[in-house]
Amino acid sequence: MSKFSGLATGKRVDGYVSRRAQVLKAVMKLQARLFFADPQWVIPNIIAPFIFTLVAFFLFGGQATSSSFLLYLVLGAGLMGMWGTTIYGSGFSISFDRFNGTLESTLAAPIPLSWIVIGRIVFNTLQGLLNAVLILVIGLTWFQVGFGLVNPPLFFLAAVCTFISLAAFGLVLSAVVVLSRKGGFITNAMEIPVYVATGTMFPISILPWLALPFAYFLAPTWGIEAIRLSAIQGYVGIGTGYWTDLGVLALETAGYLGIAFLLYKKVEAYAKRNGTLEEY
Amino acid sequence: MKNTERLGFPERFLTALRVFKGAFFFGRKGLIIWDSWEMWVMQIAITPIAQIGFFAFLSIYLKYPVSVTQYIVIGNALQSMSFSAVFAVANITSQDKWQGTLPSTMVTPANRVALFIGRAWFQVLLSALIATAGLVYAGALFGVSFASANFVGIAVVIFLTSAAMISFGLLISAVGLYMRTALIVANVFLFVTLFLSGVNFPVSSLPGWLQPFSWTIPLTYGTTALRMAIAGSSLTALLPTLGWEALDGVLVMIVGYALFSGFETLSRRTGRFEEY
Numbered sequence: 001m002s003k004f005s006g007l008a009t010g011k012r013v014d015g016y017v018s019r020r021a022q023v024l025k026a027v028m029k030l031q032a033r034l035f036f037a038d039p040q041w042v043i044p045n046i047i048a049p050f051i052f053t054l055v056a057f058f059l060f061g062g063q064a065t066s067s068s069f070l071l072y073l074v075l076g077a078g079l080m081g082m083w084g085t086t087i088y089g090s091g092f093s094i095s096f097d098r099f100n101g102t103l104e105s106t107l108a109a110p111i112p113l114s115w116i117v118i119g120r121i122v123f124n125t126l127q128g129l130l131n132a133v134l135i136l137v138i139g140l141t142w143f144q145v146g147f148g149l150v151n152p153p154l155f156f157l158a159a160v161c162t163f164i165s166l167a168a169f170g171l172v173l174s175a176v177v178v179l180s181r182k183g184g185f186i187t188n189a190m191e192i193p194v195y196v197a198t199g200t201m202f203p204i205s206i207l208p209w210l211a212l213p214f215a216y217f218l219a220p221t222w223g224i225e226a227i228r229l230s231a232i233q234g235y236v237g238i239g240t241g242y243w244t245d246l247g248v249l250a251l252e253t254a255g256y257l258g259i260a261f262l263l264y265k266k267v268e269a270y271a272k273r274n275g276t277l278e279e280y
Numbered sequence: 281m282k283n284t285e286r287l288g289f290p291e292r293f294l295t296a297l298r299v300f301k302g303a304f305f306f307g308r309k310g311l312i313i314w315d316s317w318e319m320w321v322m323q324i325a326i327t328p329i330a331q332i333g334f335f336a337f338l339s340i341y342l343k344y345p346v347s348v349t350q351y352i353v354i355g356n357a358l359q360s361m362s363f364s365a366v367f368a369v370a371n372i373t374s375q376d377k378w379q380g381t382l383p384s385t386m387v388t389p390a391n392r393v394a395l396f397i398g399r400a401w402f403q404v405l406l407s408a409l410i411a412t413a414g415l416v417y418a419g420a421l422f423g424v425s426f427a428s429a430n431f432v433g434i435a436v437v438i439f440l441t442s443a444a445m446i447s448f449g450l451l452i453s454a455v456g457l458y459m460r461t462a463l464i465v466a467n468v469f470l471f472v473t474l475f476l477s478g479v480n481f482p483v484s485s486l487p488g489w490l491q492p493f494s495w496t497i498p499l500t501y502g503t504t505a506l507r508m509a510i511a512g513s514s515l516t517a518l519l520p521t522l523g524w525e526a527l528d529g530v531l532v533m534i535v536g537y538a539l540f541s542g543f544e545t546l547s548r549r550t551g552r553f554e555e556y
Contacts, residue, residue: 043464051471055480056338099378189322192330201334202341 023111027119035127046134048191049080053135056201068232074139075231076200078132079224082125082166083194089124090170091187093117094178107272114264117174118167125167154230154242161249162223168256169219175263178271198224203237219252296394303398323406328360328414329421335480336422346423353422354510355479355503357414358441361407362470362499365442369400369449370466373456382457386544393537396453400446407442426510433509433518440522441502444529448498451536458543478503498532501525 056073094117097103106116149155173187195201197214198221207215215221225237226245238245287295332353339349376382388395415434418424452469456462474480476490477499483491494500505521 038460043467047467047471051474052334055335055475058475058481058485059335059338059342059344186318186322189326189330192334193326196330196333196337202337206337206340 019111020115023109023115024119024122027116028123031120031123035123046081046084049077049084049195050135050138052080052195052201053077068234070139071232072228072235073201074136075227076224077135077139079162079198079220079227080195080200081132081135082128082163083198083200083220084191085128086121086125086166086170087173087187087191087194089121089127090117090174091177093120093174107268112264113178113268114171114175114261117178117264118171121167121170121174125163125170128166129163148233149231150233151230155227158223158226158230158242158246161246161253162220162227165219165223165249165253165256168253168260171260172256172263175260175267178264178267194218194220197221200224205238217252219249219256222246222249222252292391296391299390299394300398300401303395304401306399323364324409324413327363328357328410329417331360332356332414332417332422350418350422350424351507352480353418353424354415354507355477356474357418358411358438358503358506359473359477359479359499360414361411361438361442362445362473364403364410365407365445366449366452366473367466367470368403368406369446370452370456370462370469372396372399372450373453374461374463377456377461386548392540392544396450396540397446397533400450400453403446403449404439404442407445408438411438411442424510428512430509430512430514430518433513433515434506436515436522437502437505437509437518440525440529441498441506444498444502444525444532447529447533447536451532451539454536454540454543457540457547473497473499476500496528496532498525498528501528 053073053076056077060069060073094103097106107113109116173190177186197204197207197211198218199207199215204212204215204221222245225240226242226249228235228237229242229245240248335352335356336349339352373382376385385395415424415426419426448469449466452462452465455465459465476483476486476494477497478494479499483494483500486494501521501524505518505525508518508521
């Protein structure tokens with residue numbers, strides 16, 4: 001199809017980039033409407049990171065005297081919050097279509113499925129950003145965490161890059177489970193292992209050596225390192241430095257995106273050929 | 281179908297037992313999405329180690345003594361069963377709503393208690409398996425010693441805690457009859473037990489006003505009893521704690537049944553069985 005009708009506005013949209021931008025806008029708009037129609041669904045995504053953080057604060061107890069120590073925790077908790085919603089968005093993006101019977105219409109849209117899923121995941125990850133802010137506010141008010149950032153612009157850059165990497169990782173996961181009716185549940189099971197492997201609440205150096213390759217493979221590991229380096233005075237972490245962390249993060253994110261698009265192309269073609277996507 | 285109104289108590293009891301048996305086996309078959317080897321592996325092998333690992337590494341990072349880390353490991357090994365005992369059971373009514381089978385289920389004249397407890401009971405076995413896997417990890421990876429453990433006591437604690445926790449799952453499931461889904465409440469309860477049930481730190485560390493809530497959750501008694509059994513306490517020594525746990529489980533079940541009946545009536549009146 002050389003010409004394409006805009007999904008949300010009805011205007012004709014030409015060009016590779018503008019067509020996809022139009023789709024992303026329409027999907028995110030729909031996601032936002034679904035969210036505001038039934039906002040209770042944000043609770044399952046917030047509750048796990050929130051309770052994990054609360055338990056961590058209790059465990060820290062008397063040790064939680066230094067503000068940099070608390071900031072370390074709060075930043076990790078923020079990442080957990082973002083990850084919780086990303087994983088929910090990626091795992092259930094197709095599952096909910098199955099539940100609601102809208103999968104066929106979604107598949108029939110003249111745009112690759114991957115772009116529709118990207119829109120959904122980006123919205124959910126943005127929602128996760130709200131979780132992160134909520135946890136930060138709780139940290140600042142309830143636990144009296146000082147929030148003096150070492151370098152605010154670098155902190156902002158690292159946060160944005162981490163946000164993109166989480167969305168990209170979510171896209172890979174969604175591509176892996178898209179054919180399965182168990183998709184949402186499988187990705188949900190990834191929630192806590194990723195908290196552990198990315199060092200959200202403790203340095204990855206204390207993990208067993210067997211777990212380290214997984215930790216290094218996960219882009220959010222580098223993201224949280226860069227965030228902490230730009231936020232906490234005297235933070236050392238892995239020791240690779242801010243720009244190296246950001247470089248590895250960018251490389252891995254690009255890798256995730258490449259893998260995700262390739263997988264989606266193959267999976268979508270396979271599902272259409274075999275008629276298995278609707279399987280419930 | 282026989283009209284059970286005219287049957288005497290023994291016959292009604294036998295009918296309820298048959299319903300329970302059928303519901304028990306359906307409890308597994310009905311888990312269409314979950315009933316596959318990869319989902320069992322995920323639940324039994326991955327869930328407990330991920331959760332135990334998170335809190336154990338946090339304790340190691342904080343340089344707590346090994347005994348504290350092991351306290352946390354044991355607590356989380358038992359709590360990880362909640363994914364099955366609470367979460368899966370709580371979602372029975374919600375899942376029926378999604379699949380469009382709730383109205384048909386609710387119009388059957390079958391005994392409600394036998395039907396829903398039967399469906400939930402399958403999760404007792406799964407929960408016990410998850411907790412056992414958690415304890416295997418505790419011994420193999422975190423050095424928890426079972427040298428002087430009372431294994432019969434451990435088995436009793438695991439089984440009783442699984443059974444008592446499904447009563448909480450059923451209570452939340454009742455909410456799902458009336459609300460669009462029980463998933464939200466189930467999620468909150470599932471994770472709140474990590475904080476309230478003496479899983480990661482003693483209940484006495486909590487603020488005073490929160491402690492009574494802790495003792496309404498069967499898991500709180502379960503974690504206490506499990507640590508005692510691993511330390512070698514006899515069944516007699518465990519009996520008071522297990523007794524309180526069993527009583528708590530029964531009371532929660534009674535409250536759950538009352539709630540279920542109430543929400544059933546309300547849902548019939550307002551036609552909310554279909555809403556999801």
